[in-house]
Amino acid sequence: MHLICHILDIINTCEEEEKEYGCCYSSMFLTVWIIGPDGGTLTFDGSDSFKLEIPPGAITHQQQLVYMYLHNQPAAFDGLENISFSPVLDCGPDGLKFKVRFIP
Numbered sequence: 001m002h003l004i005c006h007i008l009d010i011i012n013t014c015e016e017e018e019k020e021y022g023c024c025y026s027s028m029f030l031t032v033w034i035i036g037p038d039g040g041t042l043t044f045d046g047s048d049s050f051k052l053e054i055p056p057g058a059i060t061h062q063q064q065l066v067y068m069y070l071h072n073q074p075a076a077f078d079g080l081e082n083i084s085f086s087p088v089l090d091c092g093p094d095g096l097k098f099k100v101r102f103i104p
Contacts, residue, residue: 007069011093014065021063032067035059042068050089058098067092 007030014024014032025032026045033042039056052068071088 029070058100
């Protein structure tokens with residue numbers, strides 16, 4: 001629970017700073033960006049292993065905070081149907097919808 005609170009604090013700080021566009025915060029496991037109508041690419045600090053390229057027109061309003069969180073351990077075994085052998089990447093905020101389809 002402590003980690004979730006820390007992530008929420010970082011996101012809230014980024015929103016309060018009212019930064020125009022670009023990276024607000026980046027580490028090896030969390031990156032928070034402000035993206036506009038021109039699109040952008042989210043990456044983690046010091047790595048291009050995981051990135052999310054948001055194309056122009058996918059976000060129609062002036063600014064949208066977008067984040068990615070990389071769980072540093074594979075997801076736990078969840079019954080017989082859900083087994084993950086690789087790290088899990090979460091993107092948000094929840095409910096974010098893009099106007100242009102793209103493959104992350």
